[in-house]
Amino acid sequence: MSSARPVPTLRDLESWSFAGTALAVFGHPIGHSLSPPMHNAALAELARADARFASWEYFRFEVHPDDLPRALELAHARGFHGINLTVPHKVIAVAHVREIDPSARPVGAVNTLLRTAGNWQGFNTDGYGLNAAVQETLGRQLSGAHVILLGAGGAARGAAVECLARRCASLWIANRTRQNLDALLDQLRPFASGIPVHGFAPDAPPPQLPSGALVINATSAGLRPADPLPIDLGMLPAPAAVFDMIYNPARTSLLQQAQSRRIPCSNGLAMLVHQGAKSLEIWSGVPATRTSPAMQIAARAALGA
Ligand code: NDP
Helix, strand or coil: CHHHCCCCEHHHHHCCCCCCEEEEEEECCCCCCCHHHHHHHHHHHHHHHCHHHHHEEEEEEECCHHHHHHHHHHHHHCCCCEEEECCCHHHHHHHHCCEECCCCCCCCCCCEEEECCCCEEEECCHHHHHHHHHHHHHCCCCCCCEEEEECCCHHHHHHHHHHHHCCCCEEEEECCCHHHHHHHHHHHHHHCCCCCEEEECCCCCCCCCCCCCEEEECCCCCCCCCCCCCCCHHHCCCCCEEEECCCCCCCCHHHHHHHHCCCCEECCHHHHHHHHHHHHHHHHCCCHHHHHHHHHHHHHHHHCC
16 A cells, blocks of 8 residues: 555655645654554545545654654644554653543553644553453453563553553563563552562563463564564463464464464454554544454555465
């Protein structure tokens, strides 16, 4: 689709004009984002039933982190209705958005901005996406689950906050770098409200780990073929299911190990789709469950799956 065209940049935003309702994603890099095909497929379907969506279009812009404040200002001045933020803007944007939705505050990151009279309102739909994906692909609830979460970066923080908000039974977080793990554990303490939260090194799982846990990979280990496993599933007591947030490649070595051990597992494509559908709900008022099927088809097609 639009990936064949040159990727628009801040310079294009300076002289931007669009007669309809414009949405966009800002990222660095942004060239391979699946959000434009997903959203435009959903908008095309909505337009078939409701003519007001015929003038809606979703664009992408390559925005360097240093340029994010200017890009947000320009997008507002040029009349954009909503913005998605992806790597590396989700945390940086918090300082530049006047109003942060209460649900996004504990995450400390926003991925969805809704135009307000003078600025933007920030939301985070990644937690919704994770919960919906785990339910859809694995038939499991975060609520009441023992969760073993791998990683201590932005995605792990969002996942941890969602697990705690949904009152998981316990949360066990493993990360390669102890310092980053300790920083995350400190940040989570105010939101634990009685739920046991523990940290451990991925190569030394503690004997107290619960069996039947839901394992969630929120590390980037698995994006490249040479990456190590984020954890050896053989060291965990009978995990019930494995969810890997990575969706490209579709089968990481963690998922291959889960399959070979007959542990139900899923990649992160459904999470991407559901967080996108929730963003569109914030902008359009159309329930996410109505647009997610079209987004899923478009995402699969864009990945060549
Ligand atoms: P960050 O850069 O913030 O964090 C990366 C994490 O991965 C850190 O915990 C880091 O550990 C760990 N890590 C990186 N390389 C390795 C390695 N070789 N071995 C072990 N651990 C490693 O990234 P994000 O949190 O933003 O993203 C993490 C992943 O989640 C990405 O793959 C991203 O694509 C995916 N994601 C998927 C989404 C979806 O919708 N499906 C949504 C958001 C993210 P350390 O602290 O030691 O450096």
